Amino acid sequence: MKPNYSLDDMRLFWLVAQAGSFRQAAEQEGVPPSTLSRRINALEQTLGLRLLHRDAHRINLTGTGRQYFERFGPLFNELDDISGDLHAEKHEPAGTLRVAVPVNTMYRWLATALNQFQLRYPKIDLDIRMSNWVIDVGEQAIDLAIRVGEPALQGWIARPLTRVQSLLCASSRAVQWHQITHPSELVQYPLVVSSPINVWRFEHQHSEQQFEYRPQGNVRLTVDDMNIAMQAVAAGVGIGYLPRRVVLEHMQQGELMALAPDWLGPLRKTYLLYRDRDNQPLRLRLLIEHLLQVAPAEY
Template identity: 75%
Template sequence: MKLNYSLDDMRLFWVVAKSGSFRVAAKQLEMPPSTLSRRISALESALGLRLLHRDAHRINLTGTGQQYLERCGPLFRELNDISGELNAEKHEPAGLLRMAVPVNTTYRWLADALNEFQLRYPKIDLEVRMSNWNIDMGEHAIDLAIRVGEPSLMGWIARPLTGVQFILCASKNATQWHNIAHPNDLARHPLVVSFPVSPWHFEHKTSRESVEYHPQGNVRLSVDDMNIAMKAVEAGVGIGYLPKRVVCEQMREKSLINIAPDWLGPQRRTYLLYRDRQNQPLRLRLLIDHLLQVAPTEY
């Protein structure tokens, strides 16, 4: 049987039955009493049952109306609870956020930033997926992501977060590799490749010549972790194309050498990605603001 009333008609009946008065219920619902009375009458007509006895001053439930109230009451109490919880998301710093972030970003600065955030907001929980590969954001219900390079996700807002600059490095002991005049010279030497950073891009400091080099054929190690790649380069396995901030300590200690100081990788931007600028829960807005504030200029 097709019923010609809506869930909203049931809700109106529930409010009237709880308040015991059309006038009081109409005030709560912010609608004219006459409109409310007409909607309840339409509900009774659709059901073919009388739910209320009306008189000039008050209403009484019929036996059928009492049964109807007992069945629909828990439903609307649950809906009110859900609405209250969802409304709290706009105003309370609490709940779960799911993030997708690169491994190296987490090691270099993000882990400390997230620890600071959770200590400040103890009711906000984080679920962090670390990967250097771009995971399916929708499938994993990701609220916030960090990605290196220009993002190409439809429907996602991208905010510039920090910068990454790459340099050519070799072990201090691998002196045979210390005189790279041009990126094309790399074809003659063993390489360590850290995915997904490929191809390798270079720009000459003075001439501004740009070169795109595709490592192939002479790759000794391919790995999707910058720290492992750095260790391999430091050990002398091959030449690496690594972020300047990742190798800064090794450069100071002279265990790694910048073997082509005139050729630098163009600065790659890191972006903060999220979906909706308007209807965000408070916990997400707080985390976005925190990361934009504490992110280093370069790493």
């Protein structure tokens, strides 16, 4: 049988029964006592049952009213708990965030940034999913994702975070490769590929001419970890196309050398991705603000 009474009226009855007073319940709800009395009268008329005995000074539950109060009480207690939890989501820095990030981003700067964040907000827990491949952020219930390159996620907000620029490099000991002046010459040399970057794009720093090279045939190593790729390049396995910030320290130490320095990869933006700009839990908003503040201009 479909109920034809108002659940909100039932909740008002529950408030009055808890308080034992129309006045106290009215103060708690922020409505006049007469409104409460009228609403509960309407509920009793709809049910065809009396729920309260009233006199000039107090109220008492009828047998039916007590039965309803005991049956509905746990429901409204749970609803109050849920409302409290939802309020905390919006206003308290606590709870768990699930974050999807590229592996190299995590190694280069993000791990330190996230450690700082958790030390600042000890009640916020992080569940990190590291992958260089595009994962299904909806299926995995991701709250915040970081992606390199123009994102293609419908319904997600994309905020520019930092930038990445790649270059050709080789081991300083591999002098036989140092004479390369144009990316088209790569067809003659062994290569190390860091997936998922399987197309090497270049821009000439003066003429702005563009060039694309797709490694194939002469690939000695393909690996989905940029640090492993860099180690292989430094060891002399082959020539690599790697982010400038990743190899800069090793170039300064004399382990790596830039090739065809007039040809660099285009600057690619890294984006923060999340679903909702306005109705965010506080923990997500705080993490977004933190990352936008501490992210390096380039990595």
